Amino acid sequence: MNPVTRALRPLRLLLPFLVIGLALVLFLTVGFLAFSPNLAQKKAPVSGCDTGISTATAGPGGGGATLETLTDEQRQNANAIISVAKDMGLPPKAWLVALATAMQESTLRNINHGDRDSLGLFQQRPSQGWGTPAQITDPAYSTRIFLDRLQEIPGWEQMPVTVAAQTVQRSAFPDAYAKWEGLAAGLVKTVGDVANPTGCAPGTTGALPPGASGAAIGFALREVGKPYVWGATGPDAYDCSGLMLRAFQAAGLTLPRVSQDQYNAGGHVPVRQMQPGDLFFYASDRTDPATIHHVAMYLGDDKMVEAPNKDNPVRVQPMPWTYGELVPLATRPGTTPNPA
Template sequence: MAIKHTLVTAVAVVAALALIGAGLTGAGFGISGDTGVCVPAPTAGAPSAPASSGLDDEQTGNATTIAATGARLGVPQRGWVIAVATAMQESALRNLAGGDRDSVGLFQQRPSMGWGTAAQLRDPRYAATAFYQRLVKVAGWEQMPLTVAAQAVQRSAYPDAYAKHESAATALVNTIAAGAMVPVCPPVGAQGWVAPVTAPVVSGFRTADRPGHQGVDLGAARGTLIRAAAAGRVVQAVCNVSPPEHGCDQDGSPAVGGCGWYADLDHGAGVITRYCHMAARPLVHIGQHVPAGAPLGHVGSSGNSSGPHLHFEVHLRGDAGPSGAVPPLEWMAAHGAPLGQT
């Protein structure tokens, strides 16, 4: 049986389960159904990840089981990558009957350390569930480097060994997720930029009546998907509101301060973009690398806002404060992704 056939068959399970996980990941203020992940459109003639990975049917099937288990449990896709990379290191994605001392299974978990019986740990679904249950109890695991998060669960004698599998695990999980109805990123311009929403400009940059307005407001409807304007790393994904007790899980008002739920992306070369007033917690986490067009969250009205819209900023020189802000309309137009389109 070809690896491709194994992956397609197994992915049917992930497809249904990923939708459950997606609803959990995007939950909040009536918004659900997106996972914060999209995969780049395939390049013509480019091989798929499994075909070029050197994995056989058993290894690909085990990776898919790990991902499917994470989807069923509602674990964000970052957790799937951590789990698959861990199994790559511990067992080369093989369901081993033994190992060091009493270690068994995909994750080389030990019955003597409270993971379960040897028979249970030879069940890939049980072993993956046990891994995820411990992972999600690690405070801040989504913001940790992969090797740190994996080590917090595994307590390996070789704590740095997991890092070398991150790229391969990410490619494999992205392929599995793509088969599981994770959306393809939208087309981007030749310079790598895309408008974060398609909506008219309803308030400009540093206007006469709003000289402290460091971005532009795009009048998209509540629930509209907000996309990364370019590839980058998430450096903020938090609630910023004053007074703090107002919170971000309800609409703000002109009397409330702050960006509400918002995300900042670092695109390199000192360029930072900001996305404010989301309807719920961002779909991405700090430290996550996202492609252009990746879902970041949904349009809302949290924080200093009088109605649903996206407040979008562009900053240069690595300065995320007012002195680094530049007019977004000019910047995006110069980079092939004009704003204000309807």
């Protein structure tokens, strides 16, 4: 027997036992998973309540519209939308999306005109396959086809209202739906007789925080879509600091007028530790607050609201964590300023 064969002989003797051992381990692993559904079938958790609006109160909509100022026609159309959604067995979140969409597209009026060939409550276009003009101007039909397409979107139930609406409508102004969420929630509550329109418990992801921060966020979201005008402080247009000024004024807090002064209008926190309602800033020299030239509000969930520039209206955007001009400290209005 040569030396190599002699050296391999113990391994050959052990090989059957190794094979049996591996087979046993594999069998036990498969069996364990098969009879342990919590492990074998565990799925990634679904974020269930990212609504972007308060589940406790329903504020006014954009443009000053409130439940009290709606006309009989608008209320009748709201009732028609809710009735169709109920007949389809859809949850109140779907009613909310449809109402916010119709309020943005037509102010809940069944109009026979619009951009290009857009018609009806949802400004649907015959040329884009939504139906005939007669169908689209039938509130029941237009609501049903809107909700049919909403249901085709994977995970629409977990989307913020404005995201779900935009995914169906593919609007040129995707953030504009946000300003109608509060009014739509009020309609679901009053017309639809639903205490909790979103299905979320207060305080869950996406609900507005309590206190001044939530009130300021709610105000800013209702102004989405309004134009940027340098020096403007509302109600029809804003610049960046003008929007923050009015948002916190609505929350009962007084901020200075310009962004450089707003930086010192509260305690400072690292931007990575921001909470919803905190203000963050851009500066040409991010280490020198004297060079600050822009302010925006953090919404949570990696989103922010701002009045950016003359080319863009008030909007909701992803949080620019890596932007080179992002000042490393944010400001929390209403808290004690940090010592100099």
